[in-house]
Amino acid sequence: MIKVLYKKGLKPILFKTDPEFIHDAFVTMGQKIGYTKPGRALISSMYGYKGPDISITVDGITYKSPVLLAAGFDYNGKLAHVLDCLSFGGDEIGSVTARPCEGNPRPRLKRMVKSKSLVVWKGLKNQGVGRIIERLKSVEKPEGFIWGISIAKTNDAEASTVEGGVKDYHYSLKRLVEENMGDFYTINISCPNAHGGESFAEASRLRVLFEKLATVEHNKPMYAKMPIDAEWDEFNDLLTVLDEFGVHGVVIGNLNKNYSDADFPEEAPEEYRGGLSGKPCFEHSNELIRKTKQQWGNRFTIIGCGGIFSAEDAMTKLDAGADLLQLITGMIFEGPHLMKDICVAYARRNEQEKQSPEEVKMTSETVK
Numbered sequence: 329m330i331k332v333l334y335k336k337g338l339k340p341i342l343f344k345t346d347p348e349f350i351h352d353a354f355v356t357m358g359q360k361i362g363y364t365k366p367g368r369a370l371i372s373s374m375y376g377y378k379g380p381d382i383s384i385t386v387d388g389i390t391y392k393s394p395v396l397l398a399a400g401f402d403y404n405g406k407l408a409h410v411l412d413c414l415s416f417g418g419d420e421i422g423s424v425t426a427r428p429c430e431g432n433p434r435p436r437l438k439r440m441v442k443s444k445s446l447v448v449w450k451g452l453k454n455q456g457v458g459r460i461i462e463r464l465k466s467v468e469k470p471e472g473f474i475w476g477i478s479i480a481k482t483n484d485a486e487a488s489t490v491e492g493g494v495k496d497y498h499y500s501l502k503r504l505v506e507e508n509m510g511d512f513y514t515i516n517i518s519c520p521n522a523h524g525g526e527s528f529a530e531a532s533r534l535r536v537l538f539e540k541l542a543t544v545e546h547n548k549p550m551y552a553k554m555p556i557d558a559e560w561d562e563f564n565d566l567l568t569v570l571d572e573f574g575v576h577g578v579v580i581g582n583l584n585k586n587y588s589d590a591d592f593p594e595e596a597p598e599e600y601r602g603g604l605s606g607k608p609c610f611e612h613s614n615e616l617i618r619k620t621k622q623q624w625g626n627r628f629t630i631i632g633c634g635g636i637f638s639a640e641d642a643m644t645k646l647d648a649g650a651d652l653l654q655l656i657t658g659m660i661f662e663g664p665h666l667m668k669d670i671c672v673a674y675a676r677r678n679e680q681e682k683q684s685p686e687e688v689k690m691t692s693e694t695v696k
């Protein structure tokens with residue numbers, strides 16, 4: 329019923345309105361509702377998972393659900409106190425940067441409806457690490473809910489050199505650690521929309537970055553947000569550097585820069601204006617997850633991200649080798665019940681594994 333209401337009632341109206349306006353309106357509404365007990369109870373009653381325990385411990389952190397909100401939706405941490413009501417196990421807040429960022433000029437978000445994708449050219453709009461830390465300090469953290477913080481470099485000329493970029497990432501990480509804010513950190517090395525491009529998604533520069541980040545002492549898991557359209561050799565070189573620095577895992581991965589990967593490329597802007605989310609990321613992400621698992625076994629925690637639109641898609645990512653999941657676009661296209669659906673399928677998968685541990689893999693048929 330709730331699903332039909334969203335898809336047939338609300339979505340057609342929402343999809344006629346400017347996507348950035350809708351995004352901001354939902355964040356403001358969610359933030360306000362989350363401050364009230366009845367508001368939280370109402371959201372939980374509709375979208376909260378209430379089945380058997382599906383908690384999972386990864387790198388010493390216990391998540392109540394394996395589904396996290398990917399970086400870019402809650403970029404100022406305004407929903408960090410309410411997302412647990414939507415069956416999320418955690419929120420990857422950000423990407424945050426050392427200085428506030430206004431983002432790229434509008435329009436910077438476009439729907440590609442037939443291709444099930446968004447063209448994202450936000451340019452790391454956020455209020456800056458200092459302000460976001462203050463906000464997170466001011467709200468009550470839901471019990472057992474995990475806050476990851478994604479760190480990128482400020483989208484300005486000062487941070488566009490290698491030296492400036494390293495300084496920028498280092499400043500944000502240091503501030504977060506000083507304030508003991510966040511349960512894990514993800515270093516976003518692959519934003520396709522910032523000043524100076526993806527300058528740290530290249531092995532030698534990545535090494536320079538992590539040499540500096542390694543000087544900040546802390547005991548929280550560190551992940552790297554990986555590019556999704558890199559060739560395997562290039563991708564594997566990045567993994568080799570991350571291995572050298574003891575980085576715990578990788579989020580695979582970021583937006584897809586290649587418009588021809590969309591099912592209906594004619595929906596894309598004529599000239600490059602940001603990376604694609606959603607379906608054009610799905611296969612690339614799965615392929616890189618599989619290869620990472622094949623090559624590196626359990627060395628890296630893998631957070632599978634890109635194009636999850638159903639419980640079946642989520643199970644495909646887990647089958648490929650993901651330990652945890654992240655999403656944004658599927659929630660926008662399918663509705664806020666998606667995370668609960670995934671939790672239900674995940675519980676069934678766990679049950680099946682217990683009954684027949686030999687047949688660990690769940691086929692898509694079982695999920696339907």
Ligand SMILES: Cc1cc2nc3c(=O)[nH]c(=O)nc-3n(C[C@H](O)[C@H](O)[C@H](O)COP(=O)(O)O)c2cc1C
Nearest residue numbers: 398399400423516581582605606634635655656657
């Ligand atoms: C509106 C929007 C903003 C995003 N901003 C960020 C960001 O700031 N940092 C980041 O690491 N990824 C960002 N991403 C990429 C997502 O985290 C994710 O990698 C990508 O959208 C693929 O997942 P999806 O298909 O479930 O949306 C953004 C995505 C969207 C849709």
